[in-house]
Structure formats: C-alpha cells, structure tokens
Amino acid sequence: RKEVEQDPGPFNVPEGATVAFNCTYSNSASQSFFWYRQDCRKEPKLLMSVYSSGNEDGRFTAQLNRASQYISLLIRDSKLSDSATYLCVVNPERYSTLTFGKGTMLLVSP
Amino acid sequence: NAGVTQTPKFQVLKTGQSMTLQCAQDMNHNSMYWYRQDPGMGLRLIYYSASEGTTDKGEVPNGYNVSRLNKREFSLRLESAAPSQTSVYFCASSAGPFITSGPSTDTQYFGPGTRLTVL
Numbered sequence: 284r285k286e287v288e289q290d291p292g293p294f295n296v297p298e299g300a301t302v303a304f305n306c307t308y309s310n311s312a313s314q315s316f317f318w319y320r321q322d323c324r325k326e327p328k329l330l331m332s333v334y335s336s337g338n339e340d341g342r343f344t345a346q347l348n349r350a351s352q353y354i355s356l357l358i359r360d361s362k363l364s365d366s367a368t369y370l371c372v373v374n375p376e377r378y379s380t381l382t383f384g385k386g387t388m389l390l391v392s393p
Numbered sequence: 394n395a396g397v398t399q400t401p402k403f404q405v406l407k408t409g410q411s412m413t414l415q416c417a418q419d420m421n422h423n424s425m426y427w428y429r430q431d432p433g434m435g436l437r438l439i440y441y442s443a444s445e446g447t448t449d450k451g452e453v454p455n456g457y458n459v460s461r462l463n464k465r466e467f468s469l470r471l472e473s474a475a476p477s478q479t480s481v482y483f484c485a486s487s488a489g490p491f492i493t494s495g496p497s498t499d500t501q502y503f504g505p506g507t508r509l510t511v512l
Contacts, residue, residue, distance in 0.1 A: 315499040326483055326503035327436070370436075374499050380426065380451070381501060385435035 286310065286382045289371050293388040300361045304387045306371030307353045315374035316347055318356050320367045321386065327370055330356075361391045395419055397504035399484050405510045406474045414469040414507050416484030424489030425467035426451075426501065427459060429480040436483070442467055443489060474511045482507045 289306045296302045308316075316333035331338065333345040333354050344357040354373075358365055371384035397418045406412055418425065426441040428451075438451030442461040456478060458470045467486075471478060485501040 317500065324481075326506050328503070329500055332500065380438060380441055381499060383436040385433070 286375055287371055287373050287384040289369075289384040289387045291385060291387060293390050295390045295392065296361050297392055298361055298363060300391075301357065301359045302361060302389065303355055303357045304369055304371075304389075305353050305355050306384055306387075307351075308371075308373045308375070308382075309352070310373070310375040311349070311352060313352075313373045313375050315381075316345075316354050317372040317381075318343075318345055318354075319370040319372055319383075321370055322367050327383075330369070358389075361389075363391050363393065365389060366391045397484055397486055397502055399482075399504035399507050401507060402505065403508045405512065406471075407512050408475060410474050411470065411472050412474065412509075413471075414482055414484075414509075415466070416468065416504055417466045418484075418486040418502070419465065420486060420488075420502065421464070422486035422488050422502075423464070424487045425461065426485040426487075427457070427467070427469045428483045428485065429453065429478075430483060430506075431480050439469065439482075474509075476511045478509065479511045480509060482509060 286309050318330040319327040320330045321327040333347045337346045342359045346355045368386040368388045370386045375382050400415045423444045427439040428436045437453045440459040442448045445464045460468045483506050484504040487501045488498045
C-alpha cells in the first residue's frame with residue numbers, strides 16, 4: 284500500500300460548488316497532517332494543517348479520521364482561483380521527513 | 394522576509410556537464426530539503442539536512458550530492474548531468490529538527506523551483 288494515496292482527478296466543478304477530496308495514509312503512527320496547494324508550474328504552498336478535532340479556515344475545512352486513516356478537505360463556494368492541485372501531506376512517523384501525495388487536480392469553471 | 398530562494402530559475406545543460414543549484418532561507422530554520430518533481434511522480438525527496446552539519450539521503454539520491462554550507466544555505470550538485478535528471482527541483486526548509494514532531498516544526502516552506510533540462 285502506498286504511504287499517501289489521493290485520487291488524481293481532475294475534479295471539474297462550477298463556480299459556487301462544494302467539493303471534497305479525501306486522502307488515505309498507511310502508517311497509523313503518523314504525527315502531522317497537511318494540505319498543500321500547488322498552482323501550475325509553481326511551488327507547493329501550505330494551505331492548512333489538519334488537526335484531530337478538525338479545523339476550518341474560511342471556505343476550507345479539513346478533517347482527520349485516525350481510525351480510518353484518512354484526511355479530507357472540503358472547499359465551499361468554489362472560486363475560479365481555487366483551480367490548482369491539492370497535495371495531501373503526512374509525517375509518517377516521529378522524527379521523519381514528510382511524505383507527499385501525488386495530488387488531486389481541481390478545475391473550477393465559470 | 395524572502396523566505397526560501399533558489400538560483401538559477403532555469404538551466405539547460407548538456408549530458409555530462411556539472412552544475413550546482415543554490416538554496417538559501419532566511420527563516421532561521423534548522424532543516425532543509427531538496428526535491429525533484431516529475432509529471433505523474435509527485436515530489437520525491439533527494440537529500441535533506443536535519444540540522445547544520447548533517448545530510449541524509451532521501452528517496453532518489455543517485456547522481457546528486459549536497460552541501461549544507463551553513464544554517465542558511467543548502468546546495469545540490471549534479472556532477473555529470475544525465476537526461477533522466479531533467480526535472481523541476483524544489484528546495485524547502487522547516488523549523489525542525491526532529492526533537493519534536495508537530496505541525497509547527499514539520500511544516501515545510503518551498504522555494505520557487507529550478508527548471509532543469511539536460512540534453
């Protein structure tokens with residue numbers, strides 16, 4: 284099983300739609316969880332960390348389910364500017380480097 | 394703050410040539426990383442440095458060497474470039490080291506990347 288798995292998409296949604304991505308990870312001892320955003324031909328940028336209690340930042344909500352070993356990202360009221368690739372990122376074990384998923388592409392259309 | 398900077402932004406090499414990619418961060422981070430990104434492969438870790446004076450191999454270290462020159466700078470060297478090394482290279486840094494593990498120390502910040510083509 285791959286360490287971090289994501290549906291590559293693309294997810295095609297109209298402006299204003301709500302879209303959700305899931306990501307599964309293989310190591311139950313994983314410590315930290317993140318969503319990064321990467322625009323075409325640009326560097327990855329931190330979108331948000333994911334905490335056990337779930338957390339929200341404006342239109343974005345992230346959830347962590349340790350029992351099922353997945354994290355999710357919900358985007359409400361999608362904007363054209365949300366079009367990007369979203370990377371699921373996990374610290375697979377204590378004192379380790381991060382493991383990046385291959386990303387889920389989101390395309391928001393007018 | 395500039396964050397993480399990389400030079401050059403673009404480079405074209407011929408097979409067998411050598412070059413060094415430079416990376417610097419001004420966030421007083423302990424840990425630095427070099428990744429390559431290829432279509433369909435995602436980000437792959439080449440080398441990392443958990444703290445000044447240490448370096449370790451990542452997932453794809455063959456054909457590369459690194460130097461942690463000081464706390465700010467981490468360079469990646471291709472001694473004899475091959476077409477398989479055509480890629481986008483990203484440098485990153487994090488607060489680290491791995492004494493503690495959590496979002497505040499693990500979050501990585503990336504430079505703008507170097508697009509390398511080897512002919």
